[in-house]
Amino acid sequence: MIRVSTSREAFGCIVDRYEEKLLRYLRRIMPGLGEDAYDVLQEVFIKTYVNVKGFDTTLSFSSWIYRIAHNEAVNWLRKKKVRPLTTELGEDDFQTFAESLEVSHGTHEQALTKDAVMRTLSQMPEKYYTVLVLHFLEGKSYEEISDILTTPSGTVATLIHRAKKQFSTIHEKHHD
Amino acid sequence: MIEKQYKDTETPHLSKKILDLIEQKGLSPKPKWHFFVREWVVWGMVGVALLVGSLATTLTIYIGNTSRFMERHIFFSDLLFLFRLVPFLWLLLLCIAIFYTVYAVRETRRGYKWSSSWLVAGAVGASIFIGASAHALGVGEAIDRYLLTEMPLYRPLTNFHPKMWMNMEQGVVAGTVTVVGEETFVLQKLDGEEIKVMVISEMDMRSPDELHEGMRVRIVGTSTIEGGETVFKSTAVEPFHGRGGPLFRGARLPPPPDMKER
Numbered sequence: 001m002i003r004v005s006t007s008r009e010a011f012g013c014i015v016d017r018y019e020e021k022l023l024r025y026l027r028r029i030m031p032g033l034g035e036d037a038y039d040v041l042q043e044v045f046i047k048t049y050v051n052v053k054g055f056d057t058t059l060s061f062s063s064w065i066y067r068i069a070h071n072e073a074v075n076w077l078r079k080k081k082v083r084p085l086t087t088e089l090g091e092d093d094f095q096t097f098a099e100s101l102e103v104s105h106g107t108h109e110q111a112l113t114k115d116a117v118m119r120t121l122s123q124m125p126e127k128y129y130t131v132l133v134l135h136f137l138e139g140k141s142y143e144e145i146s147d148i149l150t151t152p153s154g155t156v157a158t159l160i161h162r163a164k165k166q167f168s169t170i171h172e173k174h175h176d
Numbered sequence: 177m178i179e180k181q182y183k184d185t186e187t188p189h190l191s192k193k194i195l196d197l198i199e200q201k202g203l204s205p206k207p208k209w210h211f212f213v214r215e216w217v218v219w220g221m222v223g224v225a226l227l228v229g230s231l232a233t234t235l236t237i238y239i240g241n242t243s244r245f246m247e248r249h250i251f252f253s254d255l256l257f258l259f260r261l262v263p264f265l266w267l268l269l270l271c272i273a274i275f276y277t278v279y280a281v282r283e284t285r286r287g288y289k290w291s292s293s294w295l296v297a298g299a300v301g302a303s304i305f306i307g308a309s310a311h312a313l314g315v316g317e318a319i320d321r322y323l324l325t326e327m328p329l330y331r332p333l334t335n336f337h338p339k340m341w342m343n344m345e346q347g348v349v350a351g352t353v354t355v356v357g358e359e360t361f362v363l364q365k366l367d368g369e370e371i372k373v374m375v376i377s378e379m380d381m382r383s384p385d386e387l388h389e390g391m392r393v394r395i396v397g398t399s400t401i402e403g404g405e406t407v408f409k410s411t412a413v414e415p416f417h418g419r420g421g422p423l424f425r426g427a428r429l430p431p432p433p434d435m436k437e438r
Contacts, residue, residue: 008195015191045194050203054211056285150288 011052015045018062021138022069028093028133030073040076044069063147066140070130070148089118093137097121100136101167120171128163135160221280226302229273231319232266233307238316239263265333274299341394341416342366349408350394350416356387363395363408373397373408392416 022044026037033040047068055064089097094114121129134140134148142160146153197203240263277299281287290298310316323330341350342365354370355362363373373395387393397410 008198011198012191012195015194019190041190042194042197045190046197046203049194049198050206051211052205053208054206058286146289152289152291154291 011049014048014061014065018065022065025066025069025133025138026073028137029070029130030077033076036076040072041069044072047072059147060144063140063144066134066138066144066148067150089114089121094118096136097132101132101164116171120167123170124163124166127159128166131156131159132163132167215285218280218283222277222284225273225277225280226299226306229270229277229299229303230306230310231315232270232273233303234310234316235266235320236263236270237307237311238320239266241311270303274303277303344399344408347398348394348396349399351392353387353389353391353393356389361387363393371406371408373410373413375413376409376411387413 019041023037023041026040026044027033030037030040044065048065051068055061091114094117097117121132124132130149131145134145135142140148142153142156145151145156149156151159274296278292278295281290281295281299287295307316341348343349349363349365349371351363351365353361354364360372360374362370364370376397392415393413394416395408395410395414396412397408399406399408401407
């Protein structure tokens, strides 16, 4: 991958391959980003190109480029001094979340709407929301999330567990 | 900046735009050595932090050991006195070094894979292992002595107080041996006063370093008056190099001619 990607043309293939995935990821973790998403995405690819020879070949390339995207997103949020208050979920993402987070459908069946899930996610700390997105929507394993967020995999497991728990708590509170 | 046209269509040719931008800005990938150098610099910082931590451990062990010489013979009646024996300066430096080691390892390429608790345990373990080895080689004593003699600012920062060794009521005294007898010797205390010391026990005298005139020693025992003269009955005598020298190197009187070496 390294050898190929150092030629500009081959790098174009990498852009083509990851463009859609990364744009979707950026929009998921930075809702309300709008057109700025393209500027962030552009910066992600430029950084990938400049640092490509520093790629650790023990990682998957996907984890590495997601890491760059994640860091760029965090920098963008810091620069703009905003935090993602509104969470936008597509229909598929909503279904995935609803199934994965095992929210009780029993008494709250009526309430388990897309709006409710979005409202709950919006109230969660960024770190919890990010691991949920990476694990359930992006389908990343604990090990991959560990490489993306540069956090020990044990910590990732703990974060996901706590995030699920907090999701349930906030969701239940809304309907009490 | 990506053009408005691209933002509107949202699909094709991002790769072309990126490649054009790379060409326009004349960007090229950073060379591999750049990343190697960075990694080595970070590992160098880890090494320096570990070294500092190990030296702090060596000095903590050394000073702790020399203080133990007192602690074993002094009752816990004077807690403030004992408190002053704790090498806070080196303990503080050890904590800073461990914190910095953990921080530097985290900055390495794969440092994030270890949890903080494992990193702290590793840094503490490595500091103790290297520090204890250095202590066995006498590194702590050498550094401490050097700092005591060469750096005037060091003394007030540590628990080195010659007055501590002038406390005969507490059972400790230090000074220079002026006359050596068979079972007694004369000691010129740090304040210049001479006293007679009677060796009543050879406790802690595991090494055959012999007392001789001009030797600086520290002594633990009890002070008594015999025939109007102050006599200090020693239970342990050790060389006194600045702070006092390691415990395992005791000093002893030369054995009488008819006494066999044990």
